[in-house]
Amino acid sequence: MPEAGASRRRIGVLVSGRGSNLQALIDAVGRGDLAATIAVVISNVPGAAALDRAAAAGIETLVLPHRDWPSREAYDEALAAALRDRGAELVCLAGFMRRLTGRFLDAFGGPVLNVHPSLLPAFPGLDGPGQALAHGVKVAGCTVHLVTPELDAGPIVAQAAVPVRTDDTHDTLAARILVEEHRLLPWAVGRVLDGGWRLDGRRFLDV
């Protein structure tokens, strides 16, 4: 088991909703599969279920409702400051339903990862599973990517595919994708924290 202590890498997780991907991170840390400490979980939505999951795991929680700030940039700077104050060196967006500006990325300064329920660049934006079903693709999946100011468009760290079945409904497909998200996200966070990677244009490559 990795030791809990000051030497562990500190990450911050941003959430807005149910928090199942946050739970996957908490569980991976608990099992010793992800050698990191979740320093803080921040929600822009008061009462998000993800906050209860964090509190149950003894993780500091913070609610920063974006409407309390006068501008998007001011909010993003406050968010970055809260993360830096807690020593976070990587940020994970786990169902954080708000676009971040370049101001956030510059102010935070470290890698920011997002998990998205489609095989990007197909179906960015809302409801990846619904878009996949409507388009009639035979293979769907999820993507973990580095966040850039463009929505769902940053360099891809990892992807996982699932079949689309003839009898799939939105819920059955979304559930099959979610299983893969929960596996992929902790792995990708560990991969980025471990280093030994570089970007060649858009390509995330081993050093």
Ligand code: GRF
């Ligand atoms: C996930 O499908 C994730 O890919 C997307 O938002 C959803 C969040 O779910 N970005 P949860 O809050 O982690 O359960």
